[in-house]
Amino acid sequence: MTRNILWLLTCCILLLTACDKRMVTADTQPETTTPTTNGKPPISDKKVQAGVQGRITDEKNNPLAGARVLCGDQNTITDEYGVFRFTTLNITEAAAVVTVQKPGYFNGIRTFQVTGAGKEQFVQIQLLPKTVAGTFDAATGGMVAGPNAQFIFVPNQVLDASNQPYKGKATLTYAFINPERNDFADIMPGDLRAVNDKNELVGLQSFGMMALELQAENGEKLHLDGRNSVTFRMEIPATLRKTAPAVIPLWHFEESTGLWRQEGSAEKMGDSYVGTVKHFSFWNCDAQFPIVNLNATFKDDQGNPLPNTIIQMTRSNGSESYGYTDANGEVRGMVPANEQVTISIKDKCGKIMFSRKAGPWTTDANAGVFNVTIDPQARIAISGTVTTCDGAAVTKGLVNVQVDGITYKAPIQNGAYSSSVLRCATGTATVTLNPVDETANKMSTVTYQLAPGTYTRDLQACDVIQASTVSFLLEGQTSSFTSPADSIQFISHRSDTSNYVSYTIYATPKSGQGNQITMRLSDIKVGTTTNYISVSMNGAYYSGQAVSVTITHTGVAGEYLDATFSGNVQKSQNGTTVPISGSFKVRIE
Known part of the structure; x- marks a missing residue:
């Protein structure tokens, strides 16, 4: 069977590449232009000010803490509940884009239309793990077979970061995105809008998507030369095979605009589509239709x-x-x-x-x-006022509402909040309300046992939140972070298969502009431990595992972790090793 597939794909690659006369070298990449229709872009680039919040999950639909979220001109980190929130962003009204990054996962990307200036949007994104489909010798080429697809690489078409032919074993990481899945809406990139080869904005019906990346033996990201094609064979999902077109357009996802773009086509052969691509991205076999x-x-x-x-x-x-x-x-x-x-x-x-x-x-x-009409047994609705210690209305803040282990963020507007939570479970639930006054840097936490129904709970944010701080010295530059002006988070991670717990500290400007640091600790006991650190500073990236952390004070949730650290990190751009030192005082969550 494998021999027959290989023969079939080899014939396809000879046929398809012979018909493609575009020649692009590694040093002369193809020119890209913004498509226009009658002199106008196919989609408006008008900007509006609006808020965005959302929830990020892993492949098991569990909350994913510590993922980096980028939207508009800002970025932040998901909290321990996998939740993030931007209060005000400058985003594209017709096609705002949220991008989520987490090591070991393909980027999660959602495109949406803003409902209006000043309104708070919501997205939910499930990340796909990078699964190794196989390896091949980049110099000689070869075939890689994934669970739903096969790929043929020709010799010397894989390049390194310097645009030179890569010599060594290349690894293909791959994920199949099945439109039959119930959670397809949370997994798919974009929002199924696309720009076709006539520069028209259209909707898409997917018959299968793929996420593809190439890595070197040392983990470096590789890319195709843009001149030679990779031939693929992708199985069509079972329930879609009868209606799948004989020839279907191919679309690649453009992360900068959040839209799919038409590039080539694939042919139906048996229960699969066969086609060629010249670069890796998210790829999609889709039928198009006009939209409003x-x-x-x-x-x-x-x-x-x-x-x-x-x-x-x-x-x-x-x-x-x-x-x-x-x-x-x-x-x-x-x-x-x-x-x-x-x-x-x-x-x-x-x-x-x-x-x-x-x-x-x-x-x-x-x-x-x-x-x-809502089943009254499926909803817990809570609303009320939020006041300061002296009884004045809170003007800027939010209420964290946790129900059944899932946290929702209800913005405080004119001193009031409301949250209506639809549940799968029935009966009484533990509901935790955490109002935060962002102006006074104060909060409180109350917990109720609530049966399904509608409740009024007036809250007071009155407990002082002591500022968390992180600072470090690297290559002669000192970077300092202080909450709440900056985003500083402490997150614990418990293994699914054991009781092992690790800890992560994130520090980043809330504006999204500036330096960032991530620290992972194996323990938070008083004493010395080892630490993994990664830093983004002035456009350069550093990481290292030989960093010593001396913890001088620890505690339980709500108390503070104090420590100093020092060691060496490696600069990714040139591989040089440089010293780093610093300290932190972070609230334990």
């Missing part, structure tokens, strides 16, 4: 907004698109033009709780308000 934009608002049966809720649009052919409501229950996104769709909402158990046919729409439209 739709605005809608979703409220419960009591007239309250349904925030942070996934909305599913299903076409008559069964393909789906998705969007999340913002803090006000509003959503804006694409729908197929001139088609009736089914709008639906599922509860946390995956059961459909709302379904209605709507459309068709020939132009951009506002569908108005949809009222959703």
